[in-house]
Amino acid sequence: EPEVTQTPSHQVTQMGQEVILRCVPISNHLYFYWYRQILGQKVEFLVSFYNNEISEKSEIFDDQFSVERPDGSNFTLKIRSTKLEDSAMYFCASTSGGVDEQFFGPGTRLTVL
């Protein structure tokens, strides 16, 4: 069964450093998302991406965040200068379109020290 994969599973970084979180969505999917989940809290939408551009972003997704689909398979989330409050689980999701089920990856746990 196809699945969304994410790397790394756990990233530890120092405050102010740049991090890149990587995702490989399901191959025939067209819509891509990043969500985050602070420990013990609900999952929050960050950004959606379609047709090689951002289609929607939340207030959390400020100018320190960026997304990219550098090739036909990877979808990345970059945080330019990490803050302590960026510590969270980051989930990538993809869907083939419309209101179809979004498939989530296993997440990357980001710890900012």
Add this chain to the structure above:
Amino acid sequence: GESVGLHLPTLSVQEGDNSIINCAYSNSASDYFIWYKQESGKGPQFIIDIRSNMDKRQGQRVTVLLNKTVKHLSLQIAATQPGDSAVYFCAEIGGGYNKLIFGAGTRLAVHP
């Protein structure tokens, strides 16, 4: 504004009992709702969905009920098993590109 929330933060049930997890939403224009299950250390996993033109939808051991009058959504799990222990989130589709708006989550603990 939009919001999706849950009535109960935790629910403990005996193995074999039926479980009911509730969710309230505030956006009356929402037309698609999903229940996700999240096990420890994993991403959300789709359980079942329902569109606003339906009141009830059944899957394998799970049923989702939608009451648009009071903007209430529930997930019923029949014959709850230890493997059902997880956090359950309701989510609402919002926005033109179908971002998910999640509720706060309910932890289901199944005891033998």
